[in-house]
Amino acid sequence: MTTANNAAEATPDAPSVFLSYSRGDQKRALQVIKALEAAGIKVWWDGLLEGGDTFLPTTEAALESADAVVVLWSKISVDSHWVRDEATSGRDRRALVPLSLDGSMPPLGFRQFQVIDISGWRGKADAPEFASVVRSVLTLAGKEGQQPPLRASLTGKTSSRRGLLIGGGSVAVAALGGAALWRAGLIGWSNRADNSIAVIPFSNLGGDPSQAYFSDGLSEELRATLARNQTLRIAAPTSSAEFRDAAGDALTVARKLGVAFVLRGSVRHGGDQIRVSAELVSGKDASLVWTQTLDRKLSDALSLQSEIAATVAKALSAEISAQAIAAGQSGDWLVLGGTKNAKAFDAYLRGKALMDASIDEASDRAALVRFEQAVAFDPSYASALSAQSKALTIIANEIGKVEEIRRLYDRAVASGQAAVKAAPALAEAHSALGYALYNGRLDPKAAREPYDRARELGAGDANVLRNFALFCAYTDRPADAADAMATALVLDPLNPAAFRAAGYVAYAQRDYAKTIEMMRRALAINPKYSSANFAIGSALYVTGQLSEAKAAFAAEPLASLRLQGLAVVEHKAGNQPAAQSALQELVTSVGTGASYQQAQVLAQWGDSEGALQRLGQAATVRDSGLLLTKTDPMLDPLRSDPRFGQLLSRMGLS
Secondary structure: OHHHHHHHOOOOOOOEEEEEOOHHHHHHHHHHHHHHHHOOOEEEOHHHOOOOOOHHHHHHHHHHHOOEEEEEEOOOHHHOHHHHHHHHHHHHOOOEEEEEOOOOOOOOOOOOOOOEEOOOOOOOOOOHHHHHHHHHHHHHOOOHHHOOOOOHHHOOOOOOOOOOOOOOOOOHHHHHOHHHHHHHOOOOHHHOEEEEEEEOOOEEOOOOHHHHHHHHHHHHHHHHHHHOOOOOEEOOHHHHHOOOOOOOOHHHHHHHHOEEEEEEEEEEEEOOEEEEEEEEEEOOOOOEEEEEEEEEEHHHHHHHHHHHHHHHHHHHHHOOOHHHHHHOOOOHHHHOOOOOOHHHHHHHHHHHHHHHHOOOHHHHHHHHHHHHHHHHHOOOOHHHHHHHHHHHHHHHHHHOOHHHHHHHHHHHHHHHHHHHHHOOOOHHHHHHHHHHHHHHOOOHHHHHHHHHHHHHHOOOOHHHHHHHHHHHHHOOOHHHHHHHHHHHHHHOOOOHHHHHHHHHHHHHOOOHHHHHHHHHHHHHHOOOOOOHHHHHHHHHHHOOOHHHHHHHHHOOOOHHHHHHHHHHHHHHOOOHHHHHHHHHHHHHHHHHHHHHHHHHHHHHHOOHHHHHHHHHHHHHOOOHHHHHOOOOHHHHHHOOOHHHHHHHHHOOOO
């Protein structure tokens, strides 16, 4: 047969697969064989048996020697004793790659593995759902770096704030160049630490999509709780969430995120009861380190993350230095910033789900309402106060109407101060306060102390480190910015926000080549990620690459930034009518809310008086763009003017 000939032509060191299937599924099995062989994988299946071969010994030898056992589950095969026996061998050797041909679930004993659903697959070797099959096989064979490049048809997908999924045909790691990141030390097994963990979003087993916020939120709170233990290194939530529906097992997650352990689980509601199952798996060999099922009343659910976190840390004491674990377990980190009020906890989780979705202004404001409810139920709930402060700042900074910006920022500062008072050791509280003071009050001096404290307390929190790095970059602390940003990238290697922040850190240091590189990595994960194309255009513009800069500015989805970029590049290129048109549209559509961008344009046009007037206007409306003034190349024409120096001095940036 053609498939047998293809298999014979595979390279001697090619990954090998044992294919287990039921005879009734042979037509579909042949499609799988053909696609695997097209990827350079050797496939053993019973159609390769020659007439004189002894069936059982030959089959067993192939089964035991294969790098991966690919099992085709279907309504037919779940009842096959042969398929179950072969699947058992793959499971016991930790080499199982289960596929579902028709949406059927595997039988009991095999449901702890993520199943790749290929029920909608039409047999094309380059289809997204089959790309995850190939990746799983290559990972088990230790040949992950040899995975074939994804087709261009896969790269047009976009994502929410959570980003693209690694499982069903995601392009996140492939687009970033996983091998390159591995060699660079940003991700990968060789860079893992024995105290590193990824917490995968828990599965919602209740079947009610409206309850997903609870399982997601519980696992995220567990991750945050573990991250407060200074002896542990916890992968960031955004990168961990990439594996929500991942086809691969713990080995895949560990390799992609460079962690030693994977914590995963499930949540099931039933009346007023909740059952949470969790397991800690070694990323080295997929062995089970610890597992536990907890049954609680819904009113007691808020204590689960602390209980599980304590048990996980204790379980790790056999793997990590017992002395180090003991040093990190004062007990305070288990309940830091939490609440004993079940209604407050529920409202907080609902708010987090809305904020993470980042759909539009309405969803962000709905999230704020939930955080306010949580604080109303428990005024000393520090995590909710921190989230409330951050939400207020985001709304004011990104979508707030000019007339309400000051009120929103003032409330954000007050909430941040209340969070710090309620939980002085909570990193996210200090980070939220610093963020509000920096953006809302335009006061870098006041923001420095809470930002520095957040960095000290949140050494393992990628979000805290990312915000700290940006603050340092814009306040002329390049070494601190670079150090924090490097750690954030290791903790959060699949998050476009991490690479965008790294790009802005580089831009502030006038490293334009690195700016472009980091922003392109962000766009590789999410091609529509806002402000990344603008930053690329700005780097190209200041280095004199005008045609390339214009193309980058034109691709920017955020109107105010796109228009600002086009206004400066068209003017530089001598196209004055187009430049004037872009500036006029910027003024008309955004008004004083884009005062800083208007100042950038006028500065580049050589209109110093107009630029300084717009900067004064930006200060009046508390335009957070002013925070860039110390490092912004677009304002270089103003730096010799004493009035510009006075502005920097008033802001504490001189």
